[in-house]
Amino acid sequence: MWIIDLPPFVPFFIGALILLFTRGILRSAIMVAIPIVSAIHLWMVPEGVYLQFAFLEYQLTPYRVDKLSLLFAYVFHIAALIGIIFSLHLRDTLQQVAAMLYSGSALGAVFAGDLLTLFIFWELLAVTSVFLILARRTQRAYDAAMRYLIIQVLSGVILLAGALFYASEHNSLAFGYIGLDSIAGWLIFIAFGIKCAFPFAHNWLTDAYPEATVTGTVFLSAFTTKIAVYALARAYPGAEILVYIGAAMTCFPIFFAVIENDLRRVLAYSLINQVGFMVVGIGIGTALAINGAIAHAFNDVIFKGLLFMSMGAVLHMTGRINGSDLGGLYKTMPKTTILCIVGAASISAFPLLSGFVSKSMVMSAALEEGFDWIWLMLLFASAGVFHHAGIKIPYFAFFAHDSGIRASDPPNNMVLAMAIAAALCIAIGIYPQALYSLLPYDTGYNPYDATHVLAQAQLLFFSALAFVWLNLKGLYPPELRSTVLDVDWLYRRAVPSGLQKVFRVIWQADRALRDAFTLKLDICLRYFSGKSDRLSALLSQNHPSGSMAMWVAVVLASFLFLSFIQ
Amino acid sequence: MKDDKKHLFDDPKNIKRLLNIFYLCCALLVILDFVIHRHTMHKWDSLWAFYPIYGFVGCVVLVVVAKWMRTFLMRPEDYYDKYSTANDNSDTINKNALTNNDLHKKGAHHVDY
Numbered sequence: 001m002w003i004i005d006l007p008p009f010v011p012f013f014i015g016a017l018i019l020l021f022t023r024g025i026l027r028s029a030i031m032v033a034i035p036i037v038s039a040i041h042l043w044m045v046p047e048g049v050y051l052q053f054a055f056l057e058y059q060l061t062p063y064r065v066d067k068l069s070l071l072f073a074y075v076f077h078i079a080a081l082i083g084i085i086f087s088l089h090l091r092d093t094l095q096q097v098a099a100m101l102y103s104g105s106a107l108g109a110v111f112a113g114d115l116l117t118l119f120i121f122w123e124l125l126a127v128t129s130v131f132l133i134l135a136r137r138t139q140r141a142y143d144a145a146m147r148y149l150i151i152q153v154l155s156g157v158i159l160l161a162g163a164l165f166y167a168s169e170h171n172s173l174a175f176g177y178i179g180l181d182s183i184a185g186w187l188i189f190i191a192f193g194i195k196c197a198f199p200f201a202h203n204w205l206t207d208a209y210p211e212a213t214v215t216g217t218v219f220l221s222a223f224t225t226k227i228a229v230y231a232l233a234r235a236y237p238g239a240e241i242l243v244y245i246g247a248a249m250t251c252f253p254i255f256f257a258v259i260e261n262d263l264r265r266v267l268a269y270s271l272i273n274q275v276g277f278m279v280v281g282i283g284i285g286t287a288l289a290i291n292g293a294i295a296h297a298f299n300d301v302i303f304k305g306l307l308f309m310s311m312g313a314v315l316h317m318t319g320r321i322n323g324s325d326l327g328g329l330y331k332t333m334p335k336t337t338i339l340c341i342v343g344a345a346s347i348s349a350f351p352l353l354s355g356f357v358s359k360s361m362v363m364s365a366a367l368e369e370g371f372d373w374i375w376l377m378l379l380f381a382s383a384g385v386f387h388h389a390g391i392k393i394p395y396f397a398f399f400a401h402d403s404g405i406r407a408s409d410p411p412n413n414m415v416l417a418m419a420i421a422a423a424l425c426i427a428i429g430i431y432p433q434a435l436y437s438l439l440p441y442d443t444g445y446n447p448y449d450a451t452h453v454l455a456q457a458q459l460l461f462f463s464a465l466a467f468v469w470l471n472l473k474g475l476y477p478p479e480l481r482s483t484v485l486d487v488d489w490l491y492r493r494a495v496p497s498g499l500q501k502v503f504r505v506i507w508q509a510d511r512a513l514r515d516a517f518t519l520k521l522d523i524c525l526r527y528f529s530g531k532s533d534r535l536s537a538l539l540s541q542n543h544p545s546g547s548m549a550m551w552v553a554v555v556l557a558s559f560l561f562l563s564f565i566q
Numbered sequence: 567m568k569d570d571k572k573h574l575f576d577d578p579k580n581i582k583r584l585l586n587i588f589y590l591c592c593a594l595l596v597i598l599d600f601v602i603h604r605h606t607m608h609k610w611d612s613l614w615a616f617y618p619i620y621g622f623v624g625c626v627v628l629v630v631v632a633k634w635m636r637t638f639l640m641r642p643e644d645y646y647d648k649y650s651t652a653n654d655n656s657d658t659i660n661k662n663a664l665t666n667n668d669l670h671k672k673g674a675h676h677v678d679y
Contacts, residue, residue, distance in 0.1 A: 140647070258632035259640070331573045367607045376610070383624045399575065451604040458595045458617035465592050466625035468585065477633045483645040484636075492646055 005050045007063040007111055008073060009121075011038045012080075012104025016097045031084045031096065035103070039077040042070070049113065058173045061113025067440040068294065072110045072230045074438065075298045076103065078424070079222035079305055086309050086417035087215035098131035099219050106223035110230060114173040115163035115188075118231070122159055122195075125224055126152030132216030133208055141211040147492075148208035151201075152224075155194035162187030178235040189236060196228035196279065197272045199248050203488040205272060206256075210264040210321075214312040217264060221271060221308050222301045229278045229297050238285025243366075246283055247374045249276030250381035256486060257388035261322045261479050263397060264311050267304070270347065270389040273381060274300045280378065281362040284369050287441035292361025295435055299346070299354040299428060306343035306421035307393065310336055313414050314397055317407035323392075323479035328402030335409045335418075337398040342422040346429070348390035349382060351456060354425045357432035357447045360456070364445075382456075383463040390460075391467050396479055592618075 015034040019027055047070070051063035080103040090096060105128055109121035126149060133145035165184035167173050178185050194201045205225070209217050236242060253269035253276075260266045274296070281293025313336050314329065315321045330337040342353070349355035359382065366375040409415060428435050432447060470476040536546035575581055596618055606612035 254628060255632045255635055258629060259636050330575075364607075372608065372610075375608075379620060380624045380628075383621045384628050387625050387628060450602050451606070454595070454598055454602055454604060455611065455617045458599070458615075459621040461588075461592050461595055462618040462621035463625045464588070466622045466629070468588070470626065470629055475633075476629060477636065480640070481643045483641045483643055485639045485641060 005063070006041075007051060007108065008038050008042055008077075009104040009108035009111075011041075012100055012107060016100035016104065019097050019100060020093065027096070028088050031088070031100070032081070034100070035077050035081040035084065038107075039074070039081075042073055042077065045070075052113075055116075058116070058167065059114070060116060060173065061175075062108075062117045063111050064113030065111065067438070068230070068234060069110045071294055071298060071438050071440075072226065073107055075226075075301045076106050076110065076223065079103075079219075079301045082302075082305055082309075082417050082421050083215065083218045083222065085420070086218055086312070086414055088413040089411045090215060092135060094131055095135045095213060095216060098128050098135070099216070101128040102132065102219055102223060106227055109227050113175055115159075115166060115175050116173050118175055119156060119160050119163055122191075122227075123153065123156040125227065126156060129220055129224060132219055133212040135216060136211060136213045138211075144208045144211035147488075148204050151194060151204040155191045158187055158194070159191035162189075162191055176234065177237070180236065180239055180241070189239075192228050192231045192235070193245075195224055196232060197225055197249070197275060198245055198279075199252060200487050202249070202253070202272050203486055206253075206265055206268040206486065207488050209268040209271075210262050214316045217312060218305050218308050221267075221304050225271065225275050226297050226301055229275060229282070229293070232279065233282050233290060233294060237282055237290055239283055242279050242283025243371060243374055244283075246276045246279030246281075247377045247381075249273065249279060251276075251377050251384070254381060254384035254388055256484060257384075258392070259477055260484055261324055261482055263321050263323055263326070263393055264308065264315070266323075266388060266393060267307050267311060270385055271300075271304055273385050273389075274304065274347065276381065277359055277362050277378065280374065281365065284362075284365050284371065286365055286369060288361055288368070288443045288445060289365035291436075291439045291441050291443055291445070292358055292365055295358035295439060296355075296362060298435060298438075299358045299425070302421050302424050302428075303343050303346035303354060306339065306418055306425065307347065307389065309414065309418045309421065310340035310343060311393070311397065313410040313418070314407075316414070317410050318405050320405070322481065323396035323400075324481050326397045326403055326405065327400040328398070329405060329407065330398040331402075332406050333398065333409050335415050337394065339415070339418040339422045340394050340398065342425055343418075344390045344394050346425040348386035348460060349456060350460060351429075351448070351453045352426070353429035355429075356456060357429060357435070360447045360452055361445055379459065383459055386460050386463045387467060391464060 011034055015030060018030055022030060045065055047065050047067065049061055049064045052059060052061050054060070080099075083099060083103075087095065087099065102125065105121050105124035109118055109125060112118040112121055130145050130149045130152075133141055133148060162184050163173065165182070165187060166178070169182055169184055178188055180186060180189060194204075197205045209220050212220055232242065250273050253272040257266045257269040257273070260269060278293040278297050278300070281289040281296065283289075311321065314326065314333070317333070318326065318329070320326055346353040346355045349359045363375060363378055363382075366378060436445065467476070532547070532550065536550045538546075596615055599615060604611070610616060
């Protein structure tokens, strides 16, 4: 049946086209219908390869379905639906079309069975998502969007280079296990790493996501990094270097998150922290670890989306997002407060919520495989994520000191979207078997044994106790209006000002050289004009006619000379 | 537009109550350590009250280090805005808009005049 063969990105791309020609209720209905219809369609598709053709001696597979890609496709449909409901109140064609194309590109990348198709969707992800940042329509957003675009396209170019190396080495473009034993392997690894926000390549995320629109950030947080996680899980499972990279990713962002003022930037740092858990899981590479990494990616899309939505709602209703400007909003935004707390508790991995059932798999796998120190780092990161995302976000936005802002709860569509996400967080937490049945491996893992629950509860409650104690003692760093330097300082400040110094020297040398030359030229010209002036004066007293007579004489003399040559 | 309605945490008594419940939970969790036998997987987490101490100390260290990081990483809010492309006039050949100081900073290149 041909309808089965239709890759899921097609309805999204066609939908984006239809959005251009529709308005109002009709447009909203189409936007909501597309992910639902596409998800139902996908539910009926069995595993297999559905689309394949030869291109320049290479076999291309734009549509390949297996358990790994299906799981990501399901969560992308959920994320797209939630994001679309969250943005139903918008009257902005640019954002709505861009979001639809962006979701479609993510689905295209997930089902790509060869590196060339992956590259095309990889770049489409970059190009479509940048409009969600540009749509903020401020100078800051524009600058951030350009930096974002450059880095994302760079990642794509490296991927293409890697794919070409891979093709020449293996005579195939098939996208499967790649491994780190060749140049192609490393190039593709770096390309994935940039999109995955590896340390030192992470700054595009914390730079651009907080500058995107209220609704755009919700889409952004769902797709780009998870595609990278998916790609790593397919191409580099069990690469030990990923364990160390991932552990670094879980730990360093939490320090920045504690001192960052912009609450959406705090969430961006905690996004890196969560992706770190996934990367560690992929690096460990056992069935349990891979399951944990993928399940955590699934849950993270939902609870991180919920957190970004709740902060988006705050920004939408108050126009402010800095922790130093907010506080006391629970009084007038009770629904948002409760939904935000559900998301915060989920990301902190409280038992009975979604984060717990997936993060504990990665931690258990780390201990089983003897990564003791890594396990300690992950444990520290778990405590830290509760500290900054679990407590700091709700506390500074909705409680803390009363900022005097009396904003009401956001429009119903926003509340509905957050409620769906919160319901999913709770449902997966209570009944994880539903999620586990979708995972690629069957490990019979059960998160709810007394040891795990008690240990996690102790860890979290005493992290909270640390927060309470520090706050009561006045030791907790207050929210300050500030910019916190990160690696982006290198390319936003150090390199430009360094270049400026270099160019300053070059321009000065250039000027001196030019000045000296024009001076010499000037002297020469003056000498000759002085000569010609004296000659003209001999021919006539009147300056113009004398000069003319002289030049006519010169021309005639030249003619005479040329005729001699002939 | 101050509202006169009393909210849950406007009353310090409620905050006190909440904190007391919280302390009680913490104490209870430590006591549970004696009641429930944790089947531990590693020598570290078989130590008494490993998770509570690790969680508490970890978070205090996190905050102290983060606070210390502020001393050398914090800059004013408009730190990067000064270098935004909006202020960079060199491409628009609007030389009059550039002050002498700006010109000097850029090495005073004068290609067109």
